[in-house]
Amino acid sequence: MTTSADTPPFATGSEPGTALVTGATGYIGGLLVPRLLDEGWTVRVLSRSEARVREHDWGARVDVVEGDVGEVQDVRRALDGVDVAYYLVHSMDGGGDLARRDRRLAEGFAGAAAVAGVDRIVYLGGLHPEGADLSVHLASRVEVGEVFLESPVPAAVLQAAVVLGDGSVSFDMLRYLTERLPVMIAPKWLRNRIQPIAVDDALHYLVGAARLPAEVNRSFDIGGPEVLTYEQMIQRFAAVTGLRRRVVLGVPVLTPWLASHWVGLVTPVPEDVAKPLVGSLVHEVVRREHDLDELVGLPDGGLVGFDDAVRRAMRGTRPDHALRDVLTVTAATVASAGLGTLATQPDSRWYRSLDLPSWQPPKLAFPLVWTPLYLDIAATSIATLTRLEDEGRIEEAAQYRRALWTNLVLNTGWSVVFWRVRRPALAAGEAVVLAASSADLARRAGAAGGRARWALLPYAAWTAFAAVLSTAIARRNR
Structure with missing residues (x-):
């Protein structure tokens, strides 16, 4: 086949029909649906939550089949009368036997598509080198593509590396x-070669794949x-965004498992999602062919370069304040x-003259307790502020920040009032x-959610104990 990239052979073929999109509430699916609608397709989506679909701008323009891709009856209802089916489902949580679960879901979907008389399946998989020892996640995506290629329904398995787009x-x-x-x-x-793709270009290829000739049944690198x-x-991202x-x-050894923990700690990407992403970076992922360019044509204006893709992706995004936090x-x-340590004088003559309760902890206990508590305050507050800002809960983040500053001032102030001013009643x-204040701070961290939701409870408990102790000392030393 020798056609111009600008004039694909099927450009004047059959009119768009009905397309089913699974994973429509995901990132790619949510962008693909309006593209298909704009191209004249009637779009149906299979989703476990119709309400969640209707929340999208395009939600009122699609037919929704409420169901699960793992339930054969739901899939059959969704595929009835469909011409092209998009399979955009991937297991990213690492739970259970990922490979077996994905294979079972793909086999069920392919079988139902064959029974329903679907003309084509389009699947978005991962770009990978031939013959490499792939990670479990990437190998599973390759296997799902093979399931579709071996089914009676013609399939187009698109394989992409890093997709550049906000979301x-x-x-x-x-x-x-x-x-x-x-x-x-x-x-x-991290010095392996990667061929990223702008999300607009990935969507161009996905939409074009729906109208490939019936005899095309193969994978394509994009x-x-x-x-x-x-x-x-x-470095290019930093330059484009003004950093x-x-x-x-570089270090000689940092396993994908360790790296995924590191990514999960530093970024809002969950560790169980970071693990398959990091595992794919171990390999060089570069296009080996450009056949789909010939079949569907290039996007208007050509493929988007890395810098422009980053600019488009960052347009309208909220600034990230994690480093500032x-x-x-x-x-x-x-x-x-x-400051609290400098103010503290446990060996002063005044302190030794006080009448202390018998249940007061020994002096050594205080630095042993306060050191991890200060670490807890810092780590939990950073995680909480980052989470709130990532989720767009800006006012909650501002309120938490004010509560934190107030708490730290009170924390230091107690040491000054008790040890330097020597007013036990005022200190109590x-x-x-x-x-x-500490209980309120712990409550705010809990309301933010995430792993750190209970982390400030020890701090709140210790300051409550300190208040009881301080009150008892004040009463004994009127």
Whole structure:
């Protein structure tokens, strides 16, 4: 077949019919549906929640079949009368036997598509090198593609690497690593070559694949016009977004398992999602052929370069303040701890003259308890502020920040009032206020959700105990 990339052979073929999109509430699916509608397709989606579908701008323009892709009857209802079926379902949580589960779902979908007389299945998989020892996740995506290619229904299996777009998990990982780490330790495989693709170009290929000739049953590599290493993508992202050049320090050994923990800690990408993404970076993922360009034509204006794709993706995004939060919260917590330590005088003659309750902990207990508590305050507050800001809960983040500053001032103030001003009664009153502030701070961290939701409870409990102790000392020393 020798046709111009600008004039695909089927451009004057049959009119668009009915397309089923699974995974329509996901990132790619949510962008694909309006593209198909604009091309004249009647779109049906299979979703477990019709209400969630209707929340989208295009929600009122599609037919919704409420059901689960794992239930054969639901899939059959969804595929009835469908011409093209998009399968955009991937297991990213790592739960259970991922490969077996994905294979079972794909086999059920392919079988139902054959019974329903579907003309084509379109699947978006992962770009990968031939013959490589792939990660479990990437190998599973390859296997799902093979299931569709071996089914009676013609399939187009599109294979992409990093998709550049706001909302793409692989792009989010690149963005937050770059924004939050001016200096980073990177494994040597971050110098492997990758061919990223702008999300608009990926959607162009997905829409075009729906109208491939019936005899086409194969996989296609898709990618943008540039091949870069992950480290080069980090530096290019920094340059485009006005950040300073990042310092990337290579280390000989950093397993994907360890790297995924690191990504989960530094970025809002969950660890169980980061693991398959990191596992795919171990390999060089570059297009080996450009056949789909010939069959569906290139996008108007050609493929989007990396820099332009980043600019488009970052247009309208909220600024990330995680690095600012790390610096300010750490500085404030260290200052509070340092000033409180300087004010403390446990060996003073005045303190030794006080009548202390018999249940007061020994002097050694206080630094042993306060050191991890200050670390807890800093780590939990950074995680909480980052989570709130990532989720767009800006007012909650501002309220938490004010509550934190108030709490740290009260924390330091108690040491000054008790040890320097030597007013036990006044210090007892402030200790009660500090305990209430600490309980409120713990409540706010809990309301933010995430792993740190209960992390400040020990701090709240200890300040409550300190308030009781401080009150008892005040009563004994009127």
